[in-house]
Amino acid sequence: MALKQLPIVPSGDPGGLAESANAGVQRINRPVISDATKIDPIVILFCPDGAISLDESGFVISYKFCKGCGICAKESEGIVMVPEYTGPKGIF
Amino acid sequence: MTINVNSLPQVELFGQGNVGCKGCGAAIAGRQAMKVLGERTIITIPASCMATLGGSNTRSAWRVPFYHTLFECAPAVSSGIRAALEIQGIKDVNVVSWGGDAGSADIGFQSLTGAAERQENIIHVLYDNEMYMNTGGQTGSQTPIYAITSNGSLGKKVRKKNMLAIMEAHGIDYVASANIAYPEDLMAKFQKAAAKKGFSYIHILAPCHRGWGIKPEETIEVARKATECGLWELFEVDEGKRTRTYEPKLIPVADYFKAQGRFKNLTDEQIAEFQKFVDDYYGKGE
Numbered sequence: 001m002a003l004k005q006l007p008i009v010p011s012g013d014p015g016g017l018a019e020s021a022n023a024g025v026q027r028i029n030r031p032v033i034s035d036a037t038k039i040d041p042i043v044i045l046f047c048p049d050g051a052i053s054l055d056e057s058g059f060v061i062s063y064k065f066c067k068g069c070g071i072c073a074k075e076s077e078g079i080v081m082v083p084e085y086t087g088p089k090g091i092f
Numbered sequence: 093m094t095i096n097v098n099s100l101p102q103v104e105l106f107g108q109g110n111v112g113c114k115g116c117g118a119a120i121a122g123r124q125a126m127k128v129l130g131e132r133t134i135i136t137i138p139a140s141c142m143a144t145l146g147g148s149n150t151r152s153a154w155r156v157p158f159y160h161t162l163f164e165c166a167p168a169v170s171s172g173i174r175a176a177l178e179i180q181g182i183k184d185v186n187v188v189s190w191g192g193d194a195g196s197a198d199i200g201f202q203s204l205t206g207a208a209e210r211q212e213n214i215i216h217v218l219y220d221n222e223m224y225m226n227t228g229g230q231t232g233s234q235t236p237i238y239a240i241t242s243n244g245s246l247g248k249k250v251r252k253k254n255m256l257a258i259m260e261a262h263g264i265d266y267v268a269s270a271n272i273a274y275p276e277d278l279m280a281k282f283q284k285a286a287a288k289k290g291f292s293y294i295h296i297l298a299p300c301h302r303g304w305g306i307k308p309e310e311t312i313e314v315a316r317k318a319t320e321c322g323l324w325e326l327f328e329v330d331e332g333k334r335t336r337t338y339e340p341k342l343i344p345v346a347d348y349f350k351a352q353g354r355f356k357n358l359t360d361e362q363i364a365e366f367q368k369f370v371d372d373y374y375g376k377g378e
Contacts, residue, residue: 012152018109020151026114041097045127045275046312048119050107054098065108069115070309 018065023049027068029081031061038078046071097276100127103155110145110153115308117298117315118142120272121219122190125296128282131156133186134173138166138200140192141226141300142219164200166191167207170214186286187214193234194224197255208262211290215282218255218293221300229303238362239354241303247357256295260329265290268328268337271297273316277326277337284330297324305353317348322370345370 033039036058044052051066052059073079107123110116118141126133136159137143143160147153161169166189174187189207191200196218204216222239224230229242233253240247260267265288270278278296285292299315301308318324319340326338345366349355 010150012147012150012154012158014152015109015155016151017111017147017153018104018155021109023109042275044097044100045124046120046272048107048112048114048116048123049110050104050123053102055102062108067114069311070307071115071312074309075312 021064023051023065023067024063024084027063027066027084029068029070030063030084031066031068031070031072031079032082033059033061033078034080035078038076040076043072043076043079046075101130103131105129105131105133105155106146106153108153109147111147112141112145113302113308115301115311116141116145117221117272117300117311118192118219119145120311121217121278121296121298124272124275124278125188125217125282126156128279129186129188129286132184133157133188134170135159136161136166136169136173136187136189138189138191138195139163139226140195141221142190142192144226161189163195165203166195166200167212167214167216168203170216171207171210171212174213188217189214190217190219192224192226193218193220193222194226194232197253198233205262208259208264208291208293211264213289213291215285215292215294218295219298220295221298221303222252223300223303225300225303238358240305240357241354256293259293259295262291263332264293265331266292266328267295268293269295269297269324269326271315271319271324271326272299273312273319274326274338281328281337284328303354305356306351310351314348314351317343317351321345321348322374323348323366340374342370342374 039059049065051062070081073081105126110119112119134157138161146158170187170189220234222234224232231241231244235248236252238247266285268281270281299311301311306314320343322340322342327336346363349358
């Protein structure tokens with residue numbers, strides 16, 4: 001059988017997980033930009049989840065992807081971690 | 093060769109939506125590498141955390157073709173993919189096999205050494221978290237001496253196998269060590285490896301905060317300390333010519349060990365042993 005006649009098997013949808021990501025369930029603290037001028041652009045490469053990007057308007061954090069590890073706040077100034085849930089202790 | 097962070101492609105070929113732990117070192121390594129390799133890449137991954145991170149069944153975090161191979165044969169599958177591409181006359185594709193320390197240095201070693209011996213035009217990446225983290229943190233050949241693992245509560249008795257020296261001895265085109273805390277250095281090495289016609293091997297230190305006993309946000313910091321103290325040298329062997337690509341500041345090795353839970357039983361004498369080794373190696377001892 002020629003190569004082009006082989007049957008096509010179902011394959012994965014490229015980036016299918018990225019489209020329906022919901023990393024927020026893992027988050028205890030969320031990163032918030034406190035001073036965008038102080039952010040070191042290298043934190044884009046330190047983020048395991050691709051949650052920080054740099055576009056025309058500046059740095060953007062996507063809370064769809066961010067799992068709240070805190071690497072960005074540790075490695076760069078201008079980002080702080082704030083608790084995801086506020087309110088009485090023990091009550092989310 | 094320097095890489096400007098601002099001029100990198102915006103598209104995220106890997107990383108977004110991966111199902112790893114927070115602060116995963118392997119995911120950081122994958123993201124940094126894919127920024128350079130680009131979308132004309134086929135990646136094969138043996139059983140490892142990285143395979144799990146990529147998703148299962150028809151849902152994938154990769155935006156490039158991703159092949160989950162059996163544990164022992166990622167470089168062999170990559171060789172086959174390269175052969176198929178050559179027959180079809182496709183030349184602009186990078187074929188990368190991406191194994192963990194078990195999938196490259198222990199279980200997958202026979203196919204790795206075979207592909208290196210045949211000088212296949214592929215890149216093999218070993219992302220090294222120094223334990224079998226996908227199965228719960230068992231001791232492997234890349235675990236450093238004295239490190240506590242889930243099946244070795246007294247610490248490992250023997251030294252880490254020097255995979256970089258083993259791969260260098262194959263006489264392949266390109267061998268390099270890299271570290272996720274130095275992304276520009278890592279990406280420059282991937283750029284060089286992608287341009288080579290023969291086999292390239294890149295060994296990335298990618299800490300796992302679960303196994304190393306550190307906090308998720310310290311992943312990059314501890315990886316940086318490994319290089320700065322001199323224990324993880326950044327170098328490349330480009331067609332036989334060896335160069336150190338980063339000069340470490342040589343901070344005390346105790347800073348690196350004391351930061352990690354897996355070395356909590358380390359005595360001062362054992363730390364002094366490491367310090368002497370590093371000092372001798374960098375020519376600072378007397």
